[in-house]
Amino acid sequence: MGESNYASLEVNGKKIELPIIESSDGDNGIDISRLRAETGYITFDNGFSNTASSISNITHIDGEQGELRIRGYNIEDLVHNCSFREVAYLLVHGSLPTRDQLTAFSSYLNEHSLIDEDMHHFFSGFPRNGHPMAILAAMVTSLSSFYPDLEDTKDQSFDITAARLVSKVRTIAAFSYRKSKGQALVYPRHDLNYCSNFLNMMFDSSVKPYHIDPLYAKILDKLLILHVDHGQNCSTTAVKLIGSAKANLYAAISAGICALWGPLHGGANQAVVEMLENIMADDGDVQKYIGMAKDRDNAFRLMGFGHAIYKNYDPRAKLAKELVDELFSSREINDPLLDIARKLEAAALSDEFFIERKLYPNIDFYTGILYRALGIPTNMLTVMFVIGRLPGWIAQWKEFIDNKSRIFRPRQIYVGPDLRSFVEIDKR
């Protein structure tokens, strides 16, 4: 580093000074935006894992210590003391709500919980076994043709659009499940809170009314808080990337949904459950799967393990484990996948391969088991992650737009052919 606020770099004998951008958590940055202009060089960072492309005051993660703070609050405090609505408000508006603010926010959520009746036809166009993430991404994009884009991030149109998205995505998620089952839609109700409403829309039936277990609604609420934001991960980068081109918020969120779908990202919760089912079918042989994960010639990875930032236990995985204990000890739920997950975790955490590489369970390792216990089917697990992550995406998008950030336009290092002479088609 240079004197105080600059880092020095020597390229081909030319010394330049690069400004240091100070962070509030010690992860300071070196501003290389003038590097090409001054030296002719660009930087290369595979996967951008050492590159910040925006400045944010939303989420702090200490991967070495296994700490996560959202707008300054420890994730443990939020999960233990808040409702998802409060945390959604915290993300979207920057501070925890007063009672009046929470009441107003809840009214917005109720007011905007329905989707336009014309949108119902879309569900019929999808194949019965279409993946709910595909349906959700398409439906969220189509919201932009039914509801106006917000005019200003600093006026009431932002509050309404944010509430509209947080509320309607939950409705769309439940409707896509009902359609996939060939069942009639159950509409949202104003007398139910956010999570009870979701469970009711998923499982109520005119022939068999659904009893909402308050513990189930509480566990779901806590699960959604666990997902709420996680800095500039792959899907949040997608939201910002699309936002940087000034596409509308719905389009940006839809891009985030598509990115989250990947099994290395939010799709890992579905992949974990499928992996545990495979292990069960293999007589619970966890060592076989540990061996496959360690085999460098096998593409298999232990799903729900490892993290790009955490080199310690993911704090969200610890909290998910607490929720497993609370739910499974309070209700008579038996899930053989839980025993397999526990054995797999113990085997991995005592294996040199995982210890050396600091691979620990991540958020997705236990959350799938919790959702299953609530009755949520496996192909809806990543949709649940979307519902939880939505306030984070909205907050990150707003901050990005308000900071007047530039369009994302990374470069590539070109290694293709030199100029070639054009040859007419008949002479090739």
Ligand code: CMC
């Ligand atoms: N199973 C086996 N080996 C692994 C795993 C795993 N799950 N994760 C990392 N490794 C190995 C990897 O092969 C590499 O080994 P080596 O040094 O011998 O080449 C080493 O550990 C470092 O891995 P990496 O690929 O540099 O790690 P990364 O930071 O690029 O990847 C990850 C992070 C999350 C993509 C990866 O750990 C992974 O694929 N995990 C399984 C999928 C998963 O659970 N994803 C959810 C992540 S948390 C939720 C979210 O992001 O939405």
